[in-house]
Amino acid sequence: MKVGAVKLGVAPPAANRGIAILDFFLRLIAITGTLAGAIAMATTNQTLPFFSRFVRFRAKFNDLPSLAFFVVASSIVSAYLILSLALSVLHIVKANAVNSRVLLLLLDTAAMGLLMAGSSAAAAIVQLAHEGINKVNWFAICQQYNSFCKRVSGSLIGSYAGVLVLILLILLSGVALSRR
Amino acid sequence: MDSTHSTKESTQIPIPMTESKSAKTAPPPVVVAATKKAAQRPLVTRWKRGLGIFDFILRICAIAAALAAATAMGTTNQQLPFFTQFFQFKADYNDLPAFTFFVIANATAGAYLVLSLPFSIVCIVRPHIVGARLMLIVFDTIAVPLITAAASAAASIVYLAHNGNSNANWAAICQQFDDFCQRVSGAVVASFITAVIFMVLVVVSAVALRRN
Numbered sequence: 001m002k003v004g005a006v007k008l009g010v011a012p013p014a015a016n017r018g019i020a021i022l023d024f025f026l027r028l029i030a031i032t033g034t035l036a037g038a039i040a041m042a043t044t045n046q047t048l049p050f051f052s053r054f055v056r057f058r059a060k061f062n063d064l065p066s067l068a069f070f071v072v073a074s075s076i077v078s079a080y081l082i083l084s085l086a087l088s089v090l091h092i093v094k095a096n097a098v099n100s101r102v103l104l105l106l107l108d109t110a111a112m113g114l115l116m117a118g119s120s121a122a123a124a125i126v127q128l129a130h131e132g133i134n135k136v137n138w139f140a141i142c143q144q145y146n147s148f149c150k151r152v153s154g155s156l157i158g159s160y161a162g163v164l165v166l167i168l169l170i171l172l173s174g175v176a177l178s179r180r
Numbered sequence: 181m182d183s184t185h186s187t188k189e190s191t192q193i194p195i196p197m198t199e200s201k202s203a204k205t206a207p208p209p210v211v212v213a214a215t216k217k218a219a220q221r222p223l224v225t226r227w228k229r230g231l232g233i234f235d236f237i238l239r240i241c242a243i244a245a246a247l248a249a250a251t252a253m254g255t256t257n258q259q260l261p262f263f264t265q266f267f268q269f270k271a272d273y274n275d276l277p278a279f280t281f282f283v284i285a286n287a288t289a290g291a292y293l294v295l296s297l298p299f300s301i302v303c304i305v306r307p308h309i310v311g312a313r314l315m316l317i318v319f320d321t322i323a324v325p326l327i328t329a330a331a332s333a334a335a336s337i338v339y340l341a342h343n344g345n346s347n348a349n350w351a352a353i354c355q356q357f358d359d360f361c362q363r364v365s366g367a368v369v370a371s372f373i374t375a376v377i378f379m380v381l382v383v384v385s386a387v388a389l390r391r392n
Binding site: 059063064065066098101102105106109110112113116117118119120121122123124125127128129131133135136137138139141163167170171173174175177178 | 278310313325329330331333334336337340349375382389390
């Protein structure tokens with residue numbers, strides 16, 4: 001038997017670097033989804049060919065305040081995600097960073113909350129526009145503004161994908177923090 | 181600073197060597213008293229335990245908020261004494277799908293919080309545990325968007341009920357259903373408080389997970 005001493009307490013940073021690379025690519029996907037949703041909603045503009053006395057013949061995202069909130073929230077979150085790419089690259093380079101990972105997790109949680117709030121406020125309005133509530137005389141406007149409704153629904157899909165990716169990013173940061 | 185410091189911490193365990201022919205040339209057994217780590221460990225334990233207690237208290241507050249929101253929304257039932265041609269004279273949370281989702285989501289969050297209390301207690305009793313904290317952070321991260329979705333969908337409908345929308349010909353119904361609107365607005369506020377508490381819980385779990 002040889003003399004020796006066993007050294008404990010040094011975790012391999014290779015796994016954390018793999019997690020950081022995955023984090024970077026997931027962030028790129030989230031940027032795509034969120035930005036696509038914001039742009040698709042902001043460029044809605046459907047004008048109906050006929051003229052009616054009671055209903056306006058043009059639909060834009062501005063007309064419904066929840067959709068305007070969605071555009072603002074998505075834009076803020078996509079700007080944040082683009083800026084956070086820098087922190088993600090820092091984690092790839094320096095795999096032992098702890099405080100910046102906690103900061104990134106905190107900011108990701110706030111961004112996810114904001115994006116989810118915007119998306120679901122818009123989703124509630126879109127569901128109302130598709131079906132309406134006859135009890136309180138709120139009629140479904142999607143039967144007239146067909147293209148507007150389709151575009152708005154598509155943009156919501158993009159931003160919900162962004163929320164899903166943000167959840168994965170938070171879980172990745174948590175796992176990376178616990179592996180040391 | 182913390183990260184580089186902890187990577188330099190190490191514990192050396194002495195392994196006794198057997199007597200051999202070259203015993204006199206072998207070096208003496210090494211006993212390194214890891215005094216630095218032993219002195220730091222009670223401090224880290226105390227600090228993590230403090231975070232665990234804070235987590236537990238926040239969970240209790242979140243239970244109160246989530247159940248209050250679900251109850252306030254679920255017990256809405258306003259009947260107007262008069263009868264008009266255009267409006268139904270009864271308002272219930274069932275009439276609006278966003279409110280139904282709100283009640284379900286807040287009740288689910290309240291139930292999850294009650295079930296997660298034992299895990300939170302385990303994290304107080306054993307501050308260095310990783311598995312329970314990781315599980316709590318996973319489920320809290322799933323709960324944040326659920327509660328945020330419910331709260332903001334209901335807020336969107338409540339805003340519409342208060343103000344109406346002339347572009348879509350949606351009339352403001354709060355002018356008639358006053359009590360219903362007040363109750364529903366209070367429920368939405370309680371739900372947003374729950375969402376903020378969940379976000380703080382995620383960050384607390386993350387901070388307590390580090391430096392393991």
